[in-house]
Amino acid sequence: MTAPTLNPDTDTPAAQTAKTTAAKIAQRETLRLCTAGSVDDGKSTFVGRLLHDTKSVLADTLASVERTSADRGFEGLDLSLLVDGLRAEREQGITIDVAYRYFATDKRTFILADTPGHVQYTRNTVTGVSTSQVVVLLVDSRHGVVEQTRRHLSVAALLGVKTVILAVNKIDLVDYSQEVFQQIEKDFTELATALRIADARVVPISALKGDNVAERSTNMDWYTGPTVLEILETVEVARGRANDLGFRFPIQTVIREHATDYRGYAGTIAAGSIAVGDTVYLPEGRTTEVTHIDSADGPQQSAAVGDAVVLRLAHEIDLIRGELIAGADRPEAVRSFNATVVGLTDRELRPGAPVKVRYGTSLERGRIAAIERVLDIDGRNDDEAPESYGLNDIAHVRIDVASELPVEDYAARGAVGSFLLIDQSSGDTLAAGLVGHRLRDTWDI
Template sequence: MSTITTEELAETTLLRFATAGSVDDGKSTLVGRLLHDSKSVLTDQLEAVERVSASRGQEAPDLALLTDGLRAEREQGITIDVAYRYFATPRRRFILADTPGHVQYTRNMVTGASTAELTVILIDARNGVVEQTRRHAALAALLRVPHVVLAVNKMDLVGYEEKVFAAIAEEFTAYATELGVPEVTAIPISALVGDNVVEPSANMDWYGGPTVLEHLETVPVSHDLSHCHARLPVQYVIRPQGPDHPDYRGYAGQIAAGSFHVGDSVTVLPSGRASKISGIDLLGEPVDVAWTTQSVTLLLEDDIDISRGDLIVPSKDAPATTQDIEATVCHVADAPLTVGHRVLLKHGTRTVKAIVKDIPSRLTLDDLSLHPHPGQLVANDIGRVKIRTAEPLPVDSYADSRRTGSFILIDPNDGQTLTAGMVGESFAAPEPVKDESEDDGWDF
């Protein structure tokens, strides 16, 4: 592979993607093979892997060691935490999140895939679609990941049989489509040998599709978020001291969606106060326009009360504020989430007190049925919740904005993250049965 110059790297697009699959499906080996065969491994890293592999009596380097960095992971032979890797080819830059496969670490996939534009779900060709496969597909649909790659691994152990691959691909695609996954690309691979990972496989001449890397390099990535409603969660109010900046008052933060222009009419939520953008500072320099993911400082024509946690939005595209939120959630804590649970809800840069008013349903992954009124959600459960907040929040639907349509619930006692939530409908829940004895009173 040719050396990538700084100029070429700056011109390539960025793809964030995550890997998922059951234990021993070969995720870490796939990632290691992807890094190794794309020449993205430093010499000293490869030498270290070769030394460890040789000490274990292995002739070939164990490429899984390139990603299983924790000592506990190496000792147990499983991935425990999300491992992030950064690499690039002449065609594209990548941020990869290798997520755990063990069922107790399914919640880690929410972290890894929450910002991903593509998810690679591995399946052991010998085992086919299993419960954990369905769980990962459900999470990909829940998180609205636009592209899913089904990598049917260990094809060398089933004699590279086309019919084995076809049956698995058909079953998974049907399940994913029912969940609402917009696109599935199935690729037969052997991560250990290298078939169809970076180079096409000579052992599967019946397959005419792309390799994993080729698909990653060519899948459409939309960075044009100008169609999204502009959102700036305020992180910090900047008021420099001194005679050089007597009237400077700026509102700093990272643009979560859309773009802002000097002269735009904006509204500050939840107060509803309106003004116009008089200036935009980016890296200390004034600019006329700023867009998604840029960290900027907005200056407004009017001196109005704005603080951390407020949301600056275009006046014509302002979301409604509400204290009643209904969402689909993945529970990530060991302690269960119950009706009546008092929590902190963090949305953007704002954190407010809240209470779990109802848990209408829990998703059963085997048949996608909904178990009504489970009473609680335990670790790795996916379900619907109704939440009442102490203060109004300007929330978008997660379908419209993955950034401002998401939130987390936090334990107010120890600060532990309890639940990751996506506002709006992701899975259709049954109508809850009204309990006439329910107390709808609130302390706030």
């Protein structure tokens, strides 16, 4: 967002105030976060509380919630109604899909992915966590850390989330007990440490009553830490990690114009940066220099992560869609690699199953060479050398591909190292994958 220009000589006081406010809004950072937790842990009420207490709800929407709450005999506001928008969700009283919500404070704007809690919707949780910089994980004070807590924290660890906030909800139902909170805090901290979560926070809250969500609680003088919103407003917004990696440019399409001998390679920069004159590294050990960087805004001298550009090279080289233009640390092309995958389909996958591997812009035939183990999140007893894995399972596998792929370990929230497994006949997505066994050394907890 571009801030408006303030002109004290011609703007009215009201216009100056409006422009000053708009300038402040334009300068605010945006934090992407995700909620997760078990069924009935109060995620929808928590999100509704955030929206309500940050004044992010329209007056007519709030009036509608008041009427519906009264019709249901609910004492006060049923804030979950602010977020459970699907008819099926309202009828069941649960969240079944990922819903994106937007709210803001004076310090920051937020994009929140509210994910479902049922174990059969773990794939939806993966979707929400994959784009988030912070995960707010809710637990019921009466139940503490449960299977879904472990599952969702494991997904966060897999996807490289550095900050996880455990919101110990419904603390009012255990009489605001410090002892109950401290036991849950201990259990969670041990789990987060084992999974190498860099920044784990724990906050006692009552989403229903508003304790420690956006406003500090007067019912827990033993808790002196920040509210959930204070953490969200102050945690560092993750940025630049993909910029810190080597240059990665998967070719989306080749642009040729025979009349002018124009040949360019179009795509979006996945990692790193590039400038005119830089040396780039191509398949089969070839190198060349970038002579031009073309964009929708005209020629550029440089480009970085997220920029959609066309690269022109010093030599005429026969490159095609799916091939990688990279920096000096170009990954080695391989025909087999290890990965961690999350099952996204009811179809069970077995060793030898043929698949297509979507890595970057490339699509290669492949097969699941081996399933080394399926992680048993609840019982901690992994299934070694299982016969198959299925929906919502997290598994370590080895994948073979028909043609060499320059894969590398997952990093920078999927800027590199992420892929999909696709059914060869139907085109359905079977699994989301991360190159490398990210939990191999941290799962014995």
